[in-house]
Amino acid sequence: MTGEPTIQRVDLALIRMRRLMESSTVRRKFYARLGAPVDHSTIVVLRAILAESADEPASVGDVAHRLMVDASTASRLVDQVVKAGYVERSNCDTDRRRTRLEVTADGDALLNNAAAIRTEMISEWVADWPGDDLHQLADLLERYIDSIIAVERT
Numbered sequence: 001m002t003g004e005p006t007i008q009r010v011d012l013a014l015i016r017m018r019r020l021m022e023s024s025t026v027r028r029k030f031y032a033r034l035g036a037p038v039d040h041s042t043i044v045v046l047r048a049i050l051a052e053s054a055d056e057p058a059s060v061g062d063v064a065h066r067l068m069v070d071a072s073t074a075s076r077l078v079d080q081v082v083k084a085g086y087v088e089r090s091n092c093d094t095d096r097r098r099t100r101l102e103v104t105a106d107g108d109a110l111l112n113n114a115a116a117i118r119t120e121m122i123s124e125w126v127a128d129w130p131g132d133d134l135h136q137l138a139d140l141l142e143r144y145i146d147s148i149i150a151v152e153r154t
Contacts, residue, residue: 026121033117036110038084045077046086046111049101057100059092086110 020026027040048066049058058066064074078101081087086107092098103111126134 030114030117030121033120034110034114036113038110039080041077042081042084042086043111043114045081046103046107049087049103050111057092057102059098059101061098063101081107 031038044067045063048063051058051062051066060075060078061071063078064071067074067077069077078087078089082089086104088102088104090100090102092100126137129137
């Protein structure tokens, strides 16, 4: 395979990045700044409900699909965020079998705060990077994600 050592470098870099982002050090710093006693899954579920591609309010099935988990896991996770007051459930107007999930003002505030903290942390990590490098990183990451989506849809 052409470029195999480079592909292996990409693979290892992605593994390292995931481990770093999920490390106790990074998570502890993030949640200390967040100042709210929430589970990581709360933020993940809220993001799944507010997915950019959504044309209408999300359902538990949408959450399961977006998080790539089974329906029972998604249902349990949604129950937790509903109980915490970050999401409201209502019946769908067009399909009685479907439940609509809508993020509350508290959930929206939590997500906005989390996004601001992530932006601060990333800014700290790349503070000494030239702007062009940062733009290139963003462009390449977006392109990589788009490539994965395109290949996996086939």
